Amino acid sequence: MENYTIRNMEEEDDVPTLSAETFAALQEFYAEQQRRQEILTKLEENDKLKENILFDENWQLSQFWYHEATVQSLVKVIDKMVADGGRVALVSCPTLFVPVKRQLGARATVSLLEYDRRFEVHGPDFIFYDYNTPEKLPPEALHSYDLVVADPPFLSEECITKTSETIKLLAKDKIVVCTGTVMRENVEKLLALKICEFQPHHRNNLANEFSCYANFDLDGILRCS
Structure with missing residues (x-):
C-alpha cells in the first residue's frame, strides 16, 4: 500500500x-x-435565421465580403441567366448564397462550394471545396451547372489556375469570375473570358483593383435591368 x-x-x-x-x-x-x-x-x-446571419470575414482565408450594390448586381445577372429548373454554382463567394437563394426560390438549384465550414449551416446546398484539390468534387456536380460564379480566394497564378480547373469541371456553359484586375491575362488564357465594364466592390475597401469577367454579355444584362 x-x-x-x-x-x-x-x-x-x-x-x-x-x-x-x-x-x-x-x-x-x-x-x-x-x-x-x-x-x-x-x-x-429556425431556417429563417439562415437568411439573416452574416459571419465575420476571416482574413486568414482571404475573405472579403461584397458591397451590397455588388451583391444585388450579381443577383440580377444570375436571376436572368438561370432558367427554371436550372443550376448555379457559387465557388468561394459565400455572401452571394443567401441573396441568390432568396431570389431564385424553388425554381432553380443553388450550390455553394466553399472552404469555410461555417457555411455548412446551409445543409445539402453546401459542398466543401479546397482549391488545392480542384478535381475533388461530387460526381453529380460534374458538368451539371448552367452558370458558375467564382471568386478565387487568392490573387496568385496557382489559385486562379486550380480554380479554373474546378470551373471547367462544373460548368455546362456560362461562367462569371470576379478577381483582381492583375489576374486578367490568366483569366482570359485559362477560361477565355472577357473583362466586363461592371466592377465588383467590397465592404472593406481593398488596395487591389477588382474586375469581373464573363463569357456572355453581363454588362448588357445590367444595363437593361
Missing part, C-alpha cells in the same frame, strides 16, 4: 501542467466552439 502511494505521487509529479497563457487560450478556444455550436443549433431550429 505504501509503495503504491509513493508510485502514484511520482506519476502525478510527471504530469505536465499548462501555463496560464496556454490555459487561457484553451478556454477561449472552447468558448468559441460553444458559441459556434449555439449558432448552429439555432439555425437548425
Whole structure:
C-alpha cells in the first residue's frame, strides 16, 4: 500500500501542467466552439435565421465580403441567366448564397462550394471545396451547372489556375469570375473570358483593383435591368 502511494505521487509529479497563457487560450478556444455550436443549433431550429446571419470575414482565408450594390448586381445577372429548373454554382463567394437563394426560390438549384465550414449551416446546398484539390468534387456536380460564379480566394497564378480547373469541371456553359484586375491575362488564357465594364466592390475597401469577367454579355444584362 505504501509503495503504491509513493508510485502514484511520482506519476502525478510527471504530469505536465499548462501555463496560464496556454490555459487561457484553451478556454477561449472552447468558448468559441460553444458559441459556434449555439449558432448552429439555432439555425437548425429556425431556417429563417439562415437568411439573416452574416459571419465575420476571416482574413486568414482571404475573405472579403461584397458591397451590397455588388451583391444585388450579381443577383440580377444570375436571376436572368438561370432558367427554371436550372443550376448555379457559387465557388468561394459565400455572401452571394443567401441573396441568390432568396431570389431564385424553388425554381432553380443553388450550390455553394466553399472552404469555410461555417457555411455548412446551409445543409445539402453546401459542398466543401479546397482549391488545392480542384478535381475533388461530387460526381453529380460534374458538368451539371448552367452558370458558375467564382471568386478565387487568392490573387496568385496557382489559385486562379486550380480554380479554373474546378470551373471547367462544373460548368455546362456560362461562367462569371470576379478577381483582381492583375489576374486578367490568366483569366482570359485559362477560361477565355472577357473583362466586363461592371466592377465588383467590397465592404472593406481593398488596395487591389477588382474586375469581373464573363463569357456572355453581363454588362448588357445590367444595363437593361
